[in-house]
Amino acid sequence: MSVKLPVLDMRLERIGQMVRKDSVCADIGTDHGYLITYLAVSGKIKKGFACDINEKPLAKAQKTIAEYGVGDKVKTILADGLCGIENESVDDIVIAGMGGDLIARILDSAPWTKDERLHFVLQPMTKADALRKYLCENGFEIEYERAAEAKRFIYAILSVKYTGKNTKYDDFFLNVGKLPECKDAEASAYLYRKGTKLLETAQKIENALGENEKSISVRSMAQRFIKASGKAGE
Numbered sequence: 001m002s003v004k005l006p007v008l009d010m011r012l013e014r015i016g017q018m019v020r021k022d023s024v025c026a027d028i029g030t031d032h033g034y035l036i037t038y039l040a041v042s043g044k045i046k047k048g049f050a051c052d053i054n055e056k057p058l059a060k061a062q063k064t065i066a067e068y069g070v071g072d073k074v075k076t077i078l079a080d081g082l083c084g085i086e087n088e089s090v091d092d093i094v095i096a097g098m099g100g101d102l103i104a105r106i107l108d109s110a111p112w113t114k115d116e117r118l119h120f121v122l123q124p125m126t127k128a129d130a131l132r133k134y135l136c137e138n139g140f141e142i143e144y145e146r147a148a149e150a151k152r153f154i155y156a157i158l159s160v161k162y163t164g165k166n167t168k169y170d171d172f173f174l175n176v177g178k179l180p181e182c183k184d185a186e187a188s189a190y191l192y193r194k195g196t197k198l199l200e201t202a203q204k205i206e207n208a209l210g211e212n213e214k215s216i217s218v219r220s221m222a223q224r225f226i227k228a229s230g231k232a233g234e
């Protein structure tokens with residue numbers, strides 16, 4: 001018998017794929033609740049928490065959870081960030097669809113997340129570089145990244161664990177993280193778009209001021225992005 005599942009776009013679908021099977025999963029900033037409901041209905045997770053800071057989105061999530069009949073598996077919690085699940089035993093924590101700086105602040109406000117048993121799936125809409133910097137400087141390891149397209153934008157999705165060891169980084173890593181190792185076609189497109197945009201910036205600087213130290217460094221970073229995309233020469 002086929003089960004009715006919420007329809008996920010590519011971004012939410014990939015986030016869901018990165019959640020560990022049979023985990024207890026918390027979706028922070030759940031909004032519509034589609035992801036956590038999908039994970040519960042499909043049987044991927046044992047139990048879920050749908051958390052949001054605002055009442056209206058949480059009411060939407062409650063509606064979705066009820067519609068798909070998983071109220072016994074998914075609990076809704078009105079709370080700021082991770083405050084509502086501190087005393088629950090969760091395995092996987094998804095924080096998606098927010099700015100990278102907000103995701104970093106949410107993690108930072110919950111020191112109990114510095115636990116090697118936890119697994120995080122983080123999807124910044126903006127400022128992915130700020131999030132990567134926070135993770136590298138605070139003992140979190142980016143295990144791997146995937147990419148997904150939604151409404152013509154491409155987003156990075158990070159699989160993260162706490163190890164207690166800080167990671168060295170440079171500007172290139174903050175910008176692209178582990179996407180150069182990712183086989184998704186969207187990862188290559190993400191790198192290529194970033195590279196071509198930066199090439200335009202280098203060109204603008206050169207048109208205004210002639211070639212200078214800044215334009216040379218911007219052009220060199222752009223070329224690194226394009227090379228990493230595997231589309232050099234296109």
Ligand SMILES: C[S@@+](CC[C@H](N)C(=O)[O-])C[C@H]1O[C@@H](n2cnc3c(N)ncnc32)[C@H](O)[C@@H]1O
Nearest residue numbers: 028029030031052053054057079080081096097
């Ligand atoms: C753009 S929606 C993202 C929904 C869903 N996670 C997704 O990726 O499609 C952002 C949600 O995060 C919630 N939010 C914003 N700040 C939050 C915080 N500090 N703690 C919990 N939820 C928060 C908002 O109320 C909103 O419902």
